[in-house]
Amino acid sequence: MxxxxxxxxxxxxxxxxxxxxxxxxxxxxxxxxxxxKSDILSADILTSEEQAKLTPEEVLERLKKGNKDFTEDNLTVRNTTERVRKASLGQYPKAVVLSCLDSRVPVEDVFHSGIGNLFVARVAGNIVNDDILGSLEYACKVSGTKVVLVLGHEYCGAIKSAISNVKLGNITTLLDKIQPAVKMAGSKFEGEKTASNEAFVEEVCDANVMVSIEQIRKRSPILKEMEQKGEILIVGAVYNMKTGKVEFFNEL
Incomplete structure (x- = not known):
């Protein structure tokens, strides 16, 4: 060999x-x-034709497989220089991930993906606003992405700040978008509803992902129609800080 x-x-x-x-x-x-040499990934950047052939379900399985490789350290060395050159000719990512700003969640690594594989939109609390919606629409309607994944994570500082009703500059406006999730989780949670209660923070984290998905469908007729036609999937998941596993909502 x-x-x-x-x-x-x-x-x-x-x-x-x-x-x-x-x-x-x-x-x-x-x-x-x-x-x-077989352990070096020379190129897995999708072409337009390869992207078009993928179904949303196949893309979702690829994301899950990539995360499994990540958690098991079953990683491949990537020829970054070659990928940079090939990606410069065009991009046809398979999915777009709406992730939190948190530095402990390296989205491409989490899904064992490299240059040209994923669109990533990052904002504290993985909330939805007009710019995020426009970015998601571009990824799917213009660039052919097949999956929209809203990715929350454990121990989220934005979630804790929203629970504590923090008021600070422009952060206040951002945290206001998380308040519906705080109320949703609080309506059914039995126990101390504070940022120091890890169980409650997790409940709000899950609820916040669902609120973002609801906002995407409600505020983007383009993405809603694409989902209804089976052209894309809109799914939610939470990143486990301890294990590195992405737990999709149908697995929670």
Whole structure:
């Protein structure tokens, strides 16, 4: 089997034995790591024809498979330079993900995807506004994306701030869009309804994903019609911070 070699250089400083602590000798060591050529993903960027043949259900399964690879560390080395060149000619992503701003949720990595595979719209609390809707419509109606995924996550700071009714500059307006989820979760939750109660925060997180999906369908006739025709799927999921698993709503 063909293999490539990655050369990893390491430097160690060895103190001199001549009573002069200012001097040191630099010893360079090289470690060779071999990787099967079959483990390098040279190109999985979709063409227009390949994207058109995919069904929304197939795309959803690909997302689930990618996340499974991520959680099991079954990852593939990507030829980034080659992908940059190929993606420059056009983009035909299979899905668009509406994710929170949180730095602990690296969306492309979570789905084992690289350059040219996903549209990602990020905003604190994965809320919906006019600009987000326009971006989702562009991804689906113009660029042919087959799945809209609203992705929430555990321990979301925006969710906690909304529960605590934080008021601060433009953050106030953003958090107002999460309040319907706080009310929805609070109407059926038995227990302490505070940001310090992890169980309640999770309930609001789930409700917030559903509110965003509802807003997408309500405020975007384009996406609603595409969903009704079976051209796209609009789904929700929550990222588990402890395991890295994306738990889709039909699996919760």
């Amino acid at each position: 063909k293999r490539i070699l990655l050369m990893v250089s390491a430097f160690s400083m060895i103190a001199c034995q001549n009573n002069n602590p200012q001097k040191a000798n630099e010893e360079k060591t090289t470690e060779t790591v071999s990787i099967d």
